[in-house]
Amino acid sequence: MTSRSADATIKGYYYQFDTSILRLLDLPSNTDTVTIEGIEDIDINIATETTAIQCKYLSKPRFINSAVREPITLMLEHFVNPATSNNYNYVLYAHFENETSGNEPTIDLNKLKEILTYTEKKVTKHYHIDNGITDAKLIDFIRQFKFVFGKEFNVQQQEVIQKLKAKFSCSEFEADTLYYNNALRIVIDKAIKKNVNQRILCKADFINEIDCSKKLFNEWFIKLRSKKEYLKLAAQNLKSTKALDPIRSKMIVIGKEVLSADNTELPIEAFIENLVTKFYKLNSALRDAKPLTIILDCDPSTVNIIKKSLIENEITFNDGYESICFSNHYFNNEPIINRTVNGQKILKSSYLVKIISWNSLVANISTIKPPKVLLNFSRDDLQDSFKTDVQYFDFKYCENLKDIYKLIAP
Numbered sequence: 001m002t003s004r005s006a007d008a009t010i011k012g013y014y015y016q017f018d019t020s021i022l023r024l025l026d027l028p029s030n031t032d033t034v035t036i037e038g039i040e041d042i043d044i045n046i047a048t049e050t051t052a053i054q055c056k057y058l059s060k061p062r063f064i065n066s067a068v069r070e071p072i073t074l075m076l077e078h079f080v081n082p083a084t085s086n087n088y089n090y091v092l093y094a095h096f097e098n099e100t101s102g103n104e105p106t107i108d109l110n111k112l113k114e115i116l117t118y119t120e121k122k123v124t125k126h127y128h129i130d131n132g133i134t135d136a137k138l139i140d141f142i143r144q145f146k147f148v149f150g151k152e153f154n155v156q157q158q159e160v161i162q163k164l165k166a167k168f169s170c171s172e173f174e175a176d177t178l179y180y181n182n183a184l185r186i187v188i189d190k191a192i193k194k195n196v197n198q199r200i201l202c203k204a205d206f207i208n209e210i211d212c213s214k215k216l217f218n219e220w221f222i223k224l225r226s227k228k229e230y231l232k233l234a235a236q237n238l239k240s241t242k243a244l245d246p247i248r249s250k251m252i253v254i255g256k257e258v259l260s261a262d263n264t265e266l267p268i269e270a271f272i273e274n275l276v277t278k279f280y281k282l283n284s285a286l287r288d289a290k291p292l293t294i295i296l297d298c299d300p301s302t303v304n305i306i307k308k309s310l311i312e313n314e315i316t317f318n319d320g321y322e323s324i325c326f327s328n329h330y331f332n333n334e335p336i337i338n339r340t341v342n343g344q345k346i347l348k349s350s351y352l353v354k355i356i357s358w359n360s361l362v363a364n365i366s367t368i369k370p371p372k373v374l375l376n377f378s379r380d381d382l383q384d385s386f387k388t389d390v391q392y393f394d395f396k397y398c399e400n401l402k403d404i405y406k407l408i409a410p
Contacts, residue, residue: 015057015153016041017191018160019093021183023053025163030204036191037199039078040071040090045200049087052078056094057153063096063105065115068147072115073127079141080133088144095150103149112138168211173237177230178394182210227397234395235407243373243391244408246279246289251371253358254404255378256297261400268296269309271401276315276352278409285346287339291318293371297358297378307355318351322360328367331356377404 020042024034028046035043040052054071075090095101107115116127128138151159164183165175186209190199238244252275259268266274272294280291296303300323310317320331336350358380361368365386374387376394398404 011153012057015095015150015156016055017184017187018156019053019055019150020187021160021180022156022163024183024201024203024206025160025167027203030207031202033200033202034206035196035200036187038196039088040075049089051089051091053091053093055150056092057150058094058096060096061098063094063099063149066118067096068092068094069115069118072112072145075145076116076127076133076138076141077131079144080131080137090141090145092145092147093150094147095152099149101149101151101155105147105149107142107145107147109135109138109142112142164210167207171237171240173233173240176233179210186210227399230397231403231407234393235410238393238408241391243375243393244279246285248373249290249293249371250279250373250375251293251295252404252408253295253361253374253376253378253382254297254401255380256358257379258377258398258400258404259296259298259302263401266400266402266405268306268401269313271405272306272310272353272355273313273315274405275409280346280349280352282349282352283340283345283347287337287344287346289346291335291349291351291353293354293356295356295358295361297380300357300359303355303357310353310355315353316349316351318354319356320360320364322356326356326360326364328364331364332367332369375408 020034020036023042023044027034027044032047033045035045038052039050041055042053044051044053052075054075056068056071058067060067071092071094075092078084079088079090113126113128118125118127127133150156160183161172161175161180164170164179165172168175168179170179183206186201186206190201193199242248244250254268263271275292275294279285280289296306304323307317307319318331318333318335320326320328331354337346338348339345340347358378361382365383368386370386370388370390373391374382374393376382376392377398381394395404395407398407
């Protein structure tokens with residue numbers, strides 16, 4: 001398969017997944033369902049009927065018979081099957097580059113016969129005649145069939161995001177990187193199930209599964225976003241939500257995959273020191289500023305080496321005595337501070353940053369006071385109870401410490 005055809009195939013899958021998400025969100029009842037890869041690409045099941053949808057994203061500039069022959073033939077084949085009940089509707093939802101989305105081309109008996117007529121090895125064939133399908137049966141099929149020109153890929157994807165934004169009353173960034181990502185994951189997980197009964201999604205269950213704080217960035221979602229675009233959106237969201245306001249307590253979780261990356265441009269010791277300077281610099285930070293909490297997912301010896309470097313650079317820290325016997329009481333204590341003469345800035349502080357290992361956090365999570373803002377730069381996640389009433393950000397695409405620093409300290 002050439003690169004161009006492979007890209008078109010992947011785009012076609014995305015288009016079908018996005019269409020499935022839209023159809024699920026638009027279901028009239030919470031008990032209504034959608035089957036992914038059922039009779040057709042998407043089956044919509046409501047109380048009184050089932051609508052089987054063939055979804056196609058075609059590179060053709062205009063609608064031509066050959067482009068829609070196969071999907072229409074498949075739907076007609078299902079319709080004339082004696083075992084098929086008469087409560088099925090059929091929809092071909094197909095995008096063509098220069099056709100107007102939402103328009104419905106007229107498919108009458110003559111047009112349907114044209115579509116079903118083709119040439120094979122210089123011999124003209126008629127699918128309906130070869131399969132004994134009468135005009136009366138074709139007319140019955142037309143009554144239950146609709147052909148709709150689909151929306152352009154990016155237009156439809158944006159419609160999905162806007163519907164999610166409205167549904168969950170969230171920012172566009174959250175709709176895109178959290179809810180859309182979750183919706184995409186759920187639909188893909190269903191699509192690959194072998195048993196058709198496992199590919200059924202109820203609207204209520206779908207909404208509940210989307211609405212979770214855990215952000216699972218799957219391979220398909222990552223393919224949709226460039227690193228530059230993603231980080232730009234992330235920075236905008238941090239700014240718009242005031243998550244990085246100095247007066248808000250912040251916990252930054254650095255995953256092992258980041259710590260083990262090439263960080264020669266910004267070593268962990270310099271990274272921490274720079275963040276302290278940015279958010280909690282003495283004689284500069286305002287009186288209500290809070291020191292950062294940094295969680296490091298690395299082995300104890302590496303954590304101790306980092307702490308030793310901080311000591312050598314006179315960066316005082318609070319680690320709850322984790323290398324001796326972790327004290328949640330000491331770790332949760334606010335720093336003792338002295339303010340400047342005018343009382344507006346912090347002159348001295350008993351510590352400048354909190355720092356512990358990932359293992360200490362996990363082992364003592366029930367006793368550690370949650371921050372106001374949690375920035376997760378790890379593939380691992382924290383239990384939901386710790387994230388209650390916490391503004392939670394789960395960032396991907398940050399490959400090293402420099403990426404993280406550019407995001408939170410631009």
